[in-house]
Amino acid sequence: MNADEKFELITRGLQEVLNPQIIKDVLEKEERPLKVYWGTAPTGKPHCGYFVPMVKLAHFLKAGCEVTVLIADLHAYLDNMKAPLEVVQHRSRYYEFVVKAILKSLNVPIEKLKFVVGSSYQLNGDYTMDIFKLSNKISQNDAKRAGADVVKQVANPLLSGLIYPLMQSLDEEYLGVDAQFGGVDQRKIFVLAEENLNGIGYKKRAHLMNPMVPGLGQGGKMSASDPNSKIDVIEDPKIVKKKIGAAFCAPGDANNGLIAFIENVIQPIHELKTEERGSFSFYIDRPDKYGGPIKFDSVKELRDAFVNGNLSPVDLKAGVTDKINELLEPIRTAFEESKEFQAAAADGYPVEVKEKKVKKVKNKGTQYPGKVSAASEKNSSSVDGLSAKFSALIKRNSLYVATIFGGAFAFQAFFDSAITRWYEQHNKGKLWKDVKPRFLEGGDDEDEEE
Amino acid sequence: MNADEKFELITRGLQEVLNPQIIKDVLEKEERPLKVYWGTAPTGKPHCGYFVPMVKLAHFLKAGCEVTVLIADLHAYLDNMKAPLEVVQHRSRYYEFVVKAILKSLNVPIEKLKFVVGSSYQLNGDYTMDIFKLSNKISQNDAKRAGADVVKQVANPLLSGLIYPLMQSLDEEYLGVDAQFGGVDQRKIFVLAEENLNGIGYKKRAHLMNPMVPGLGQGGKMSASDPNSKIDVIEDPKIVKKKIGAAFCAPGDANNGLIAFIENVIQPIHELKTEERGSFSFYIDRPDKYGGPIKFDSVKELRDAFVNGNLSPVDLKAGVTDKINELLEPIRTAFEESKEFQAAAADGYPVEVKEKKVKKVKNKGTQYPGKVSAASEKNSSSVDGLSAKFSALIKRNSLYVATIFGGAFAFQAFFDSAITRWYEQHNKGKLWKDVKPRFLEGGDDEDEEE
Numbered sequence: 001m002n003a004d005e006k007f008e009l010i011t012r013g014l015q016e017v018l019n020p021q022i023i024k025d026v027l028e029k030e031e032r033p034l035k036v037y038w039g040t041a042p043t044g045k046p047h048c049g050y051f052v053p054m055v056k057l058a059h060f061l062k063a064g065c066e067v068t069v070l071i072a073d074l075h076a077y078l079d080n081m082k083a084p085l086e087v088v089q090h091r092s093r094y095y096e097f098v099v100k101a102i103l104k105s106l107n108v109p110i111e112k113l114k115f116v117v118g119s120s121y122q123l124n125g126d127y128t129m130d131i132f133k134l135s136n137k138i139s140q141n142d143a144k145r146a147g148a149d150v151v152k153q154v155a156n157p158l159l160s161g162l163i164y165p166l167m168q169s170l171d172e173e174y175l176g177v178d179a180q181f182g183g184v185d186q187r188k189i190f191v192l193a194e195e196n197l198n199g200i201g202y203k204k205r206a207h208l209m210n211p212m213v214p215g216l217g218q219g220g221k222m223s224a225s226d227p228n229s230k231i232d233v234i235e236d237p238k239i240v241k242k243k244i245g246a247a248f249c250a251p252g253d254a255n256n257g258l259i260a261f262i263e264n265v266i267q268p269i270h271e272l273k274t275e276e277r278g279s280f281s282f283y284i285d286r287p288d289k290y291g292g293p294i295k296f297d298s299v300k301e302l303r304d305a306f307v308n309g310n311l312s313p314v315d316l317k318a319g320v321t322d323k324i325n326e327l328l329e330p331i332r333t334a335f336e337e338s339k340e341f342q343a344a345a346a347d348g349y350p351v352e353v354k355e356k357k358v359k360k361v362k363n364k365g366t367q368y369p370g371k372v373s374a375a376s377e378k379n380s381s382s383v384d385g386l387s388a389k390f391s392a393l394i395k396r397n398s399l400y401v402a403t404i405f406g407g408a409f410a411f412q413a414f415f416d417s418a419i420t421r422w423y424e425q426h427n428k429g430k431l432w433k434d435v436k437p438r439f440l441e442g443g444d445d446e447d448e449e450e
Numbered sequence: 451m452n453a454d455e456k457f458e459l460i461t462r463g464l465q466e467v468l469n470p471q472i473i474k475d476v477l478e479k480e481e482r483p484l485k486v487y488w489g490t491a492p493t494g495k496p497h498c499g500y501f502v503p504m505v506k507l508a509h510f511l512k513a514g515c516e517v518t519v520l521i522a523d524l525h526a527y528l529d530n531m532k533a534p535l536e537v538v539q540h541r542s543r544y545y546e547f548v549v550k551a552i553l554k555s556l557n558v559p560i561e562k563l564k565f566v567v568g569s570s571y572q573l574n575g576d577y578t579m580d581i582f583k584l585s586n587k588i589s590q591n592d593a594k595r596a597g598a599d600v601v602k603q604v605a606n607p608l609l610s611g612l613i614y615p616l617m618q619s620l621d622e623e624y625l626g627v628d629a630q631f632g633g634v635d636q637r638k639i640f641v642l643a644e645e646n647l648n649g650i651g652y653k654k655r656a657h658l659m660n661p662m663v664p665g666l667g668q669g670g671k672m673s674a675s676d677p678n679s680k681i682d683v684i685e686d687p688k689i690v691k692k693k694i695g696a697a698f699c700a701p702g703d704a705n706n707g708l709i710a711f712i713e714n715v716i717q718p719i720h721e722l723k724t725e726e727r728g729s730f731s732f733y734i735d736r737p738d739k740y741g742g743p744i745k746f747d748s749v750k751e752l753r754d755a756f757v758n759g760n761l762s763p764v765d766l767k768a769g770v771t772d773k774i775n776e777l778l779e780p781i782r783t784a785f786e787e788s789k790e791f792q793a794a795a796a797d798g799y800p801v802e803v804k805e806k807k808v809k810k811v812k813n814k815g816t817q818y819p820g821k822v823s824a825a826s827e828k829n830s831s832s833v834d835g836l837s838a839k840f841s842a843l844i845k846r847n848s849l850y851v852a853t854i855f856g857g858a859f860a861f862q863a864f865f866d867s868a869i870t871r872w873y874e875q876h877n878k879g880k881l882w883k884d885v886k887p888r889f890l891e892g893g894d895d896e897d898e899e900e
Contacts, residue, residue, distance in 0.1 A: 129524075
């Protein structure tokens with residue numbers, strides 16, 4: 001691969017690159033591997049959305065880059081001090097296992113993949129001194145603006161939200177990289193880094209930004225506290241089917257999370273595995289009575305078929321379910337074959353059995369009283385309390401995407417069996433709109449508004 | 451001294467005490483020395499205003515307290531990164547020499563006096579972790595509010611101004627004290643500490659607050675960049691006389707910095723030296739033609755005489771000059787006798803010879819053209835560039851007072867020889883008001899508005 005080819009692969013599919021010349025200089029003049037870092041906070045269990053940044057890490061590795069994954073354990077710990085630091089350290093190991101398993105499954109070399117936990121240097125004196133120095137160069141307003149897209153917007157934001165962008169800037173220096181990669185929601189932080197590292201004697205870095213991939217739900221709402229709403233990267237195939245079946249997907253409207261996932265994950269992974277630029281193959285085992293098996297050779301073809309009504313949501317879901325199960329299969333296998341991987345999961349996400357809340361039965365004659373009652377029960381108990389409490393102040397890089405993707409199943413999940421093919425075909429776009437008011441009357445939705 | 455007597459001495463002259471019960475418990479129940487800390491940032495050379503907090507440190511020591519002086523070298527360094535850290539370390543030593551010399555001169559035991567430089571622990575991992583933890587408990591608004599009275603109010607305040615109050619809270623824990631002492635301008639920071647240390651597992655401390663002592667000038671303006679405007683603690687007696695002679699002091703109005711200094715420094719120091727509660731003796735060697743020598747045995751007596759016109763500003767100034775020279779004499783001696791003290795001064799405040807600016811002569815017919823020209827020249831050269839650049843973002847504790855006191859001579863300094871006894875007596879309060887407009891027309895006042 002020559003320098004131009006490497007540059008193309010490194011920047012493929014990105015929404016924006018800041019200071020591409022820095023990258024070109026490394027590849028063309030210095031003729032050495034580009035050093036890139038991507039940060040992720042080890043909070044809840046990684047979901048399927050995690051594949052979005054993984055595709056880029058795979059590109060970087062394939063282009064010969066030295067890739068550093070910063071496991072931001074301090075951030076994870078501070079965001080949710082309910083989990084002791086020790087538990088966070090197990091989560092860090094779990095994240096490392098997951099990232100490695102995914103990248104291996106994508107058929108790229110991982111010799112130049114490195115993991116660094118934040119606490120290994122972010123509490124050192126020189127780093128602290130640099131935080132102080134930066135804090136004496138950067139105004140409160142600039143720090144606030146930098147975090148605006150990633151810090152939870154609340155009435156009375158915490159001071160930490162102003163410090164994290166400084167740390168993310170310094171990490172570039174302390175990890176010794178040429179470029180930082182993240183979602184485009186990190187843009188303002190990246191600009192802050194570019195504008196201020198020079199001021200304390202460090203060099204400016206390039207920045208690589210992924211587009212934000214829409215989630216599977218409607219309106220961006222999610223329920224992080226409902227363990228049923230996410231597709232874990234080691235999810236059981238039957239659960240994957242159930243969850244994808246419940247995803248929001250209005251017939252004829254291609255702007256949904258399923259097609260976005262196909263475009264941003266399934267297609268590029270197909271390309272990586274086949275080593276053939278632009279390749280795509282999407283097979284749906286459609287029952288004969290609905291038209292029989294169908295195959296698409298490009299995302300455009302698939303999208304057109306969906307818009308024209310030649311591909312129904314149910315069939316699209318069936319195809320995506322198969323593809324996701326195909327993607328997860330090697331991760332599941334890696335998990336089953338490694339005692340350490342399993343131990344990291346068990347220690348990082350200990351099962352917490354909560355006492356069931358006694359709920360008053362509020363049956364006001366909803367349309368689906370049976371379902372509502374089941375949903376209430378799901379909400380009032382938690383098999384995974386710690387992970388459920390995930391409330392990261394800062395969504396590090398594309399974990400943000402992962403959360404949206406993973407969390408977006410929430411509302412639809414309660415209707416999985418109630419929704420029929422017929423219902424879907426004849427109530428375009430009205431699905432949730434129609435049912436929501438009645439559901440809210442009778443159900444327990446307190447966890448849904450997060 | 452019993453517990454009640456100790457408590458009285460510890461809190462004597464203070465404007466406010468938060469959580470006095472914490473102090474009483476230590477003295478009465480635990481029956482051990484109270485541990486108090488006072489922080490000061492080693493920036494410019496300490497001025498006479500430094501005597502204000504020193505009086506309280508003397509009280510603490512006399513009451514058997516363990517007194518820790520935190521030399522906040524990191525703050526000093528960060529506030530003014532023009533001075534390298536090495537120079538700041540010399541300043542730290544200089545401050546230690548000054549504090550020790552003053553306290554020795556006040557006749558109190560200094561065995562329980564301890565100095566700690568901030569950098570000895572403020573860059574450690576556990577401290578940094580606690581900053582992160584606090585920053586995740588304290589909102590941006592609360593941090594901002596806490597620093598409102600001590601952080602320089604500028605259009606676009608720096609992020610550091612939000613971090614310093616957290617550090618000042620943590621210092622109480624890391625210095626292992628029962629109470630923190632400071633000027634009442636620190637009140638909001640003290641309250642922040644009281645409200646938040648518990649949240650990260652540390653105990654709440656008591657807080658001792660000195661009143662803010664007014665400076666010697668009018669309207670609180672000062673010129674930190676004019677080396678002629680401060681009385682150094684090792685100032686030459688003749689310069690002291692000149693500077694006090696230039697202090698603002700309207701006849702008949704006792705609300706001036708000179709009488710405030712008598713009340714807050716000269717009287718309590720007299721009391722400390724004589725070991726007699728409430729004692730005072732103020733002698734003025736007035737020339738016979740103006741009424742001959744005069745002596746006051748209480749501050750009230752002196753104040754009344756001034757209000758009634760029986761004590762003129764010129765005579766008050768003569769008395770204060772003698773008293774200040776008396777106070778400074780042992781400090782000067784300590785300086786002259788110690789090579790290390792001198793070395794700390796030389797290394798901490800290296801003489802920087804600036805090129806003289808070429809000034810355009812703007813003579814618009816001012817009242818005192820000769821004086822204005824002299825003043826311009828003084829402003830355009832600096833024999834003490836580094837100290838002159840002092841622009842602390844945070845005025846640590848009563849150093850704030852010191853700066854006000856030290857800096858307040860600015861405007862008056864130009865009129866020292868022009869002002870006559872007659873002029874003073876017959877132009878009550880109009881002095882500066884009358885002259886200022888013309889002065890501003892013809893002079894170089896850019897440094898005066900700081």
